[in-house]
Amino acid sequence: MSEAYFPVGPGLGLEENFLSLDDILMSQEKLPGRAESALPRLAFALGQGAGAGDSIPEGSKLEIPLWLAKGLRDSKRRIISVELPKIYKEAWRTVFSADANVVDLHKMGPYYYGFGSQLLNFDNPENPEIAQTILQTFISRFRRIMDSSQNAYNEDTSALVARLDELERALFQAGQKGLYDFQCWEKGQASQITASSLVQNYGKRKFTDVDG
Amino acid sequence: GDLGPFNPGLPVEVPVWLAINLKQRQKCRLIPPEWMDVEKLEEIRNQERKEDTFTPMPSPYYMELTKLLLNYTSDNIPKADEIRTLVKDTWDTRVAKLRLSADSFVRQQEAHAKLDNLTLMEINTAGTFLTQALDHMYKLRTNLRPAESSHSQDF
Numbered sequence: 083m084s085e086a087y088f089p090v091g092p093g094l095g096l097e098e099n100f101l102s103l104d105d106i107l108m109s110q111e112k113l114p115g116r117a118e119s120a121l122p123r124l125a126f127a128l129g130q131g132a133g134a135g136d137s138i139p140e141g142s143k144l145e146i147p148l149w150l151a152k153g154l155r156d157s158k159r160r161i162i163s164v165e166l167p168k169i170y171k172e173a174w175r176t177v178f179s180a181d182a183n184v185v186d187l188h189k190m191g192p193y194y195y196g197f198g199s200q201l202l203n204f205d206n207p208e209n210p211e212i213a214q215t216i217l218q219t220f221i222s223r224f225r226r227i228m229d230s231s232q233n234a235y236n237e238d239t240s241a242l243v244a245r246l247d248e249l250e251r252a253l254f255q256a257g258q259k260g261l262y263d264f265q266c267w268e269k270g271q272a273s274q275i276t277a278s279s280l281v282q283n284y285g286k287r288k289f290t291d292v293d294g
Numbered sequence: 295g296d297l298g299p300f301n302p303g304l305p306v307e308v309p310v311w312l313a314i315n316l317k318q319r320q321k322c323r324l325i326p327p328e329w330m331d332v333e334k335l336e337e338i339r340n341q342e343r344k345e346d347t348f349t350p351m352p353s354p355y356y357m358e359l360t361k362l363l364l365n366y367t368s369d370n371i372p373k374a375d376e377i378r379t380l381v382k383d384t385w386d387t388r389v390a391k392l393r394l395s396a397d398s399f400v401r402q403q404e405a406h407a408k409l410d411n412l413t414l415m416e417i418n419t420a421g422t423f424l425t426q427a428l429d430h431m432y433k434l435r436t437n438l439r440p441a442e443s444s445h446s447q448d449f
Contacts, residue, residue, distance in 0.1 A: 259422070
């Protein structure tokens with residue numbers, strides 16, 4: 083069934099893919115920011131204050147989802163200013179450049195690369211360094227992902243995958259599939275006809291329905 | 295193309311699929327290709343281990359031929375087990391080499407490579423993974439560039 087299903091993949095560039103579920107989830111992530119002007123009647127919507135009529139005073143700290151921050155960003159009228167999340171700041175960038183393999187990108191992310199790429203939209207003076215760090219992180223983690231996805235046949239890879247970013251997980255899956263398909267062919271399983279997973283699931287469901 | 299004529303006891307060249315089929319119907323005897331020989335394969339394996347780059351393979355489908363011939367006609371091939379081991383060794387060496395070169399390719403952020411001596415089986419096993427990774431890397435590398443061009447459209 084997976085061959086007839088073409089999900090919209092993440093964009094990963096400066097623009098997200100409009101229909102990509104991964105990108106929609108990614109743009110939900112919160113971003114630290116500060117209100118540059120007073121925002122009347124918005125305290126409730128942004129999670130501060132209880133009353134519906136309260137306004138947000140100028141200069142207060144905010145946690146805004148990425149999609150909203152992108153919408154409010156305007157180079158002329160300063161409504162909000164956006165700060166870097168700490169994992170893209172210099173301190174963490176140094177950690178990444180020391181050894182990117184030890185970082186748990188799933189806990190940090192789980193959309194480390196996509197979110198970082200989107201952050202470049204905010205014209206931060208540190209943009210070149212951020213872009214460079216993201217790229218280098220990917221490069222230095224590449225070998226590990228490749229080796230583990232193509233070596234570990236029939237092994238428990240869950241501990242490994244747990245530390246991977248969503249993007250890296252997809253990559254890991256691609257590597258595993260290549261290896262798995264090859265091994266199947268080698269054992270002569272590729273020429274056997276098996277029931278589709280859809281049919282198998284259908285049979286199971288029927289059985290439990292009768293049971294309950 | 296035309297095949298045959300077929301005469302009992304005389305060698306004739308046919309496609310692999312037909313050879314396997316005839317063999318399964320017990321209508322023929324298969325002759326292994328010249329390179330499918332313990333000494334030659336040993337030499338190929340040692341050569342492969344010595345060189346840093348990929349060495350030319352005896353056949354562009356060496357993996358496929360070995361598998362098909364050994365699975366269906368191992369009774370016609372002398373020392374089938376040794377051949378299986380040798381070919382597997384060669385494959386493992388080449389795949390490890392492929393990973394090594396892919397890693398240095400990524401590290402140096404290259405954009406093109408020439409791989410004349412890789413076989414299709416090897417390319418396809420690792421290909422999807424590699425191209426997908428390079429795809430991501432390309433996007434991460436060009437992240438900042440469109441920002442500069444779209445700016446000029448804003449004003």
